[in-house]
Amino acid sequence: MTFSPDYVTARTQFREAVKRLGWIAHQYPIAGIGPRGEDLSIDVAASAPPATQPVLIISSGLHGVEGFLGSAVQLALLERWKRQKRLPEGLRCVLLHALNPHGFSWSRRSDADNIDLNRNFLLNGMEYNGDCEAYARFDGFLNPQHPPSRWDMFYLKASWLVARYGLPALKQALVTGQHDFTKGLFFAGKGPSQTKTILQEHMKSWIGSATTVVHLDFHAGLGAWGTYKLIIDYPLSSGQQDRLTRWFGAQAWEESDAKRISYQPRGSLGHWCTAQNFAPEYLFAAVEFGTYSNIPVIAGLRAENQAHQWGRPDDPRTTRAKKQLRELFSPVSEEWRSRALAQSFDLVEKAIDGVLGEAEPT
Ligand SMILES: [Zn+2]
Known part of the structure; x- marks a missing residue:
């Protein structure tokens, strides 16, 4: 059961697979509980203690309900590496499971404070407010x-x-996020989220003194059905552009709208990670797997948020809205799921080959 039916199953399966491999495991509690009273945590697993080797980071669930796919990818990779007995030589792997466990368990995209976490990672010195x-x-x-x-x-x-x-005005409102409507969609928060605080405190200890980090952060709900794009929303050096093309192909990645339109997404995890000096070379990509088209996705996000903020948890409309959101971000279609997993394997392999190829002396 690679795709878990809920957060607790996903976390249990992740923990068990990590244990079977004998990897290092950490759990970081997040305040609050899930719908069945379950405790919530970000789980981190690493293949070996921090060292100088290149690090591959794979993260899931920054957007809560989008975590079904990322979690399935992490579990499938752990099982594959268990079968193969080990990871490729010369590489450390760090898996961040369920960066937003609240949203994952409650079938929401945002966290317990209604924060869209990919708008909350403001750089040091930036204010948690903006033009609304x-x-x-x-x-x-x-x-x-x-x-x-x-x-x-x-x-x-x-x-x-x-x-x-x-359309650009609507897109701008959605992409940039907002700090004023605390119950609204795309709320970026009035301060650092719990997840940001945990990453701020521990990220460096997971990475160690590696000089190269490649970070794939799994998302869903944007793009063509069952295929992915690597979305980059921070300034890339020409060396990094070159690397992305060599490793993944020119068609596989794109810089976000920031270049084409005159606004910048604020507070993305990728922008923050690459600006923290965690390692001299930090290449980050949001992996966006397409499901349904934009309009039904927005309609689903809106309905779930209405139900969550203004409805009763036991109201059938709430149950329906949350079920629909799970479908929008993790379709039950076997064809979608097997395609997404196969492509994810391929992507991770390309990343490993790329980073190991670069690490070899020339
Ligand atoms: Zn997302």
Whole structure:
């Protein structure tokens, strides 16, 4: 059962697989509980103690409910490495499981404080506030203050707003996040999240003194069905661009909208990790696996947030909205799941070959 049906099963399977391999395991509690009273944690596993070897980091669940795929990839890799007896020589692997365990267990994208964690990793010195004017226009549409109903004419309202303000304005509101609407979608937080605090404190100890880090952070819900794109949303050096193309192919990666449109996503994990001096060379990519198209994904996020904020947990509308969100980010289709896993294996292998190839003396 590579794809777990819920967070607790995913974590149990992850812990057991790590134990079978004899890897180092850490657990970092997150305040709060899951829907069945379960405790929550970020689990970290490493193949060997920190050393100078290159490090491959694979993380899952920064966006809670998107964690089903990343967790399945981590579990499948652990099982594969167990069968092969070991990792390729000369490499350390660090797995970060369920960076947002609250969202994973509650079938949400955001954390216990409704924070979208990929907007919360502001760099040192940046303020947890910003211009909310663009977002405010869409607040009424994105965040109705009542449980979801079948008759709210989502598509009609969406097309009207796009016609009035243009698609770039809507995209900007979604991509940049906001610090003012605490119950709204894409809330970036009013301070560092629990997850950011844990990573800030421990990331360096997981990495050690490695000079090279390659970090793949698994997401879902963006792009074409069952295929991935590596999305880069921080400034890349030309050496890094070159490396991405050589390792993965020119078509496999792209820099986020920041270059094409005049706004920057703020507070992404990738931007933060690469700006912290954890290692002299830190290459980060968000792996985005496509599921459904943008409009149903936004509709699903909106309905789940309405149900979570304004509905009762036992209301069938809440159950329905959360089930739908799981489908939007981790389709039950066997074809999607096997394709996503096969492509993830291929991607991880390319990353390993790439980093080991670079590490060899020329
Ligand atoms: Zn995501």
